[in-house]
Amino acid sequence: MEKIVILTGAGISAESGLSTFRDEGGLWAQHRIEDVATPEGFARDPALVHGFYNARRAHAAQAKPNAAHSALARLQRDWPGDVIIVTQNVDSLHEAGGAEDVIHMHGSLAGALCAACGHRWAAPPEMAVGEPCPACHAPAARPDVVWFGEMPYQMDVIYDHLANARIFASIGTSGQVYPAAAFVHEAIAGGARTVELNLEPSAGSSSFDETILGPATETVPRWVNKLLGQR
Numbered sequence: 001m002e003k004i005v006i007l008t009g010a011g012i013s014a015e016s017g018l019s020t021f022r023d024e025g026g027l028w029a030q031h032r033i034e035d036v037a038t039p040e041g042f043a044r045d046p047a048l049v050h051g052f053y054n055a056r057r058a059h060a061a062q063a064k065p066n067a068a069h070s071a072l073a074r075l076q077r078d079w080p081g082d083v084i085i086v087t088q089n090v091d092s093l094h095e096a097g098g099a100e101d102v103i104h105m106h107g108s109l110a111g112a113l114c115a116a117c118g119h120r121w122a123a124p125p126e127m128a129v130g131e132p133c134p135a136c137h138a139p140a141a142r143p144d145v146v147w148f149g150e151m152p153y154q155m156d157v158i159y160d161h162l163a164n165a166r167i168f169a170s171i172g173t174s175g176q177v178y179p180a181a182a183f184v185h186e187a188i189a190g191g192a193r194t195v196e197l198n199l200e201p202s203a204g205s206s207s208f209d210e211t212i213l214g215p216a217t218e219t220v221p222r223w224v225n226k227l228l229g230q231r
């Protein structure tokens with residue numbers, strides 16, 4: 001059956017009240033990437049990094065899924081083939097909206113990771129500097145998120161899905177961060193039709209067969225209705 005692979009970014013959660021990174025006033029306008037989103041930044045000032053992620057974890061816990069998250073969950077339920085959701089987001093709004101088996105390629109605010117042994121466990125609401133790993137007891141707990149220079153999660157699984165996709169959709173991402181920004185090319189190589197849904201054309205917009213511009217809460221439910229109506 002026809003497989004749909006969907007890549008989502010911060011734009012899909014914007015209307016749930018969560019900040020994007022690169023829009024005006026976004027997270028990278030308020031924080032230096034080198035300080036809060038690199039392993040070197042964490043080594044230099046773990047308290048600053050924990051503070052950044054503790055605040056985002058608390059904020060994300062208050063957020064509710066929006067019509068775009070719900071529409072993708074409906075597509076997963078009603079489409080006769082597989083619908084694979086790969087998100088760059090560290091919030092859990094796809095799951096809260098009813099989606100299943102979401103691939104969090106950049107990790108999750110809900111997770112903790114041991115910087116010493118790689119053990120992963122559920123994060124407490126607030127993480128503190130030097131918290132011990134429950135497996136190896138090293139005082140090296142960090143947020144289980146993927147920073148610049150680190151390998152995103154489940155890349156083999158994702159590339160396999162992209163090679164077999166009939167439709168590839170990219171939703172709410174600026175297309176400035178790799179390897180996610182190159183997924184469209186993997187999908188094209190596998191023969192997929194490609195569509196971008198974003199507020200404005202992304203960095204890789206010209207690579208897509210179709211671009212649908214507008215807020216995700218409007219464009220995504222309309223796109224899902226169209227897909228489900230045409231089968």
Ligand code: BJW
Nearest residue numbers: 009010011020021022088148149172173174177178199216
């Ligand atoms: C709406 C909307 C609404 C708003 N409706 N739309 C030179 C060339 C190529 C690559 C590199 C290079 N130098 C270094 C690299 C690699 C580097 C990279 O890409 N750097 C670039 C800056 C150039 N990448 C890495 O290091 C990655 N690892 C890696 O490459 O490993 C090696 C490897 C090799 C081969 C294969 C595989 C791997 C790791 C990247 C980790 C990124 N981490 C972050 C932080 C995660 C934790 C956290 O959340 O804090 O991930 S950075 C940040 O950016 C976060 C996001 O997931 C990611 C993408 O951002 P996103 O989602 O696109 O958000 P925005 O804000 O950029 O865009 C939002 C969009 O929504 C906008 O377009 C708006 O218009 C739109 N929007 N409201 C619809 N209502």
